[in-house]
Amino acid sequence: MTGLFQILLFWLIGNALSLLTGGYVSGNIIGMILLFAALCLRWVRAETVRPAARFLLGAMALFFVPYGVGLMDSYRVILENLWAILVSGIVSTILVLIIAGKTFQSLNRRARLRHIKHLRHDA
Numbered sequence: 001m002t003g004l005f006q007i008l009l010f011w012l013i014g015n016a017l018s019l020l021t022g023g024y025v026s027g028n029i030i031g032m033i034l035l036f037a038a039l040c041l042r043w044v045r046a047e048t049v050r051p052a053a054r055f056l057l058g059a060m061a062l063f064f065v066p067y068g069v070g071l072m073d074s075y076r077v078i079l080e081n082l083w084a085i086l087v088s089g090i091v092s093t094i095l096v097l098i099i100a101g102k103t104f105q106s107l108n109r110r111a112r113l114r115h116i117k118h119l120r121h122d123a
Contacts, residue, residue, distance in 0.1 A: 003052035006044055010035040 014031025
């Protein structure tokens with residue numbers, strides 16, 4: 001029960017911060033980042049949150065039902081903007097793949113150079 005309280009507390013804090021800052025970033029996202037930081041800083045113990053998190057993950061499909069109903073309710077708007085939705089989805093996916101690939105290549109190159117320097121230094 002304590003874990004569920006902590007998850008909901010960070011959700012509430014995230015939503016409050018989102019409202020205070022004008023709502024540019026979703027309160028859910030802010031709350032998750034704060035919970036992650038609290039877990040990393042060991043302010044919240046993972047063992048306390050784990051049972052509630054597993055329960056919520058198991059019930060996640062139920063959380064998508066209202067969004068699915070909302071999509072079905074506004075299918076005309078979706079059909080009117082289908083090309084914009086498809087193009088933006090495809091372009092954003094390609095951009096994410098390119099940026100993630102370039103980032104990985106850069107980090108991999110740096111790691112190899114550090115490894116080579118380390119080998120030369122030891123020899």
